[in-house]
Amino acid sequence: MQQLSIDVALVHHPVVNKNGETIGSAITNLDLHDIARACRTFGVSNYWVITPFSEQKVFAETIVSHWLEGYGATANPDRGNALSLVRVCDNLDEVLASILDKWGEDLLVLTTCAKPQDNTLGYSEVRQKIQDGAKVLLVFGTAWGLAPEVMDQASATLPPINGAGDYNHLSVRSAVSIVLDRLLGRPIE
């Protein structure tokens, strides 16, 4: 099994609401579970949960510790296996500093957006870079998506996930799952 250097970040602040205003969103239990399980399945090293709100950090850490050390650890150890990837932190700069520490420089920071951006890098190109050993941080937004100042920190942006028509309101849980499969899934039988 190839050792990958891929991390995922889920941003709760700064993100935008439906009017384009910068807000902070709430952490949800299933964002922790579903995305951690997808990360573990596809070989992601760390799943960064970004929020500056201290009550929200306690909430996330309480959920994670239930599955790592509490009753959940014996009831369903597969969950702890996935949730052990979670790292709660304040902001993207903190994540970037931690990754610099563990992997060194040359990190590809890839943001995601439901609308096409000017700095697009396609899935097959990123997949190839990963196979060639690239270190990648995939950044996803909650609410109505990442705030402009986060988009500005990216090396590039992945294309929107298109289906049959114009509807592209996938949940972030679905979007993360599909992006990980496109970039890291085994060739489709």
Place this chain on the structure above:
Amino acid sequence: MQQLSIDVALVHHPVVNKNGETIGSAITNLDLHDIARACRTFGVSNYWVITPFSEQKVFAETIVSHWLEGYGATANPDRGNALSLVRVCDNLDEVLASILDKWGEDLLVLTTCAKPQDNTLGYSEVRQKIQDGAKVLLVFGTAWGLAPEVMDQASATLPPINGAGDYNHLSVRSAVSIVLDRLLGRPIE
């Protein structure tokens, strides 16, 4: 835009628990939302939510009507657009009878399972059949997966979703999203 004939069913009974015993599971709010949004994105016609429990049916219909007719309809009409695909019904036979009514015979019933099965039909083969106009019902299980009597009703089973290693405990929301993208997503840029 090609008119597809693809339905999705999410089974809450009969499914199995971690000991392989047949049980009924509870409907969850996010299974309705996330899977409906993925279905709408990828051009699925109907999202069948299968449960024989009358309180559970009321629960599902209350959520759907909030987004179709209640406050949700004005607050976020994109959700109603997705949730309008939901059809709540008792069992798989009822779903099959309804589909027979709308599409006629020659339905490909594809079950899904985290473990490899003897009757596997690969993603690229199914994708081709869909492009050639096949009518398909994709059947997903909650809890620890579909009960044997549901697996026995399938024309074939899709391969498990494999990632980097042996961990394959994706949420059903992630699994549905990835399967729809593999079968119906536009070619990856």
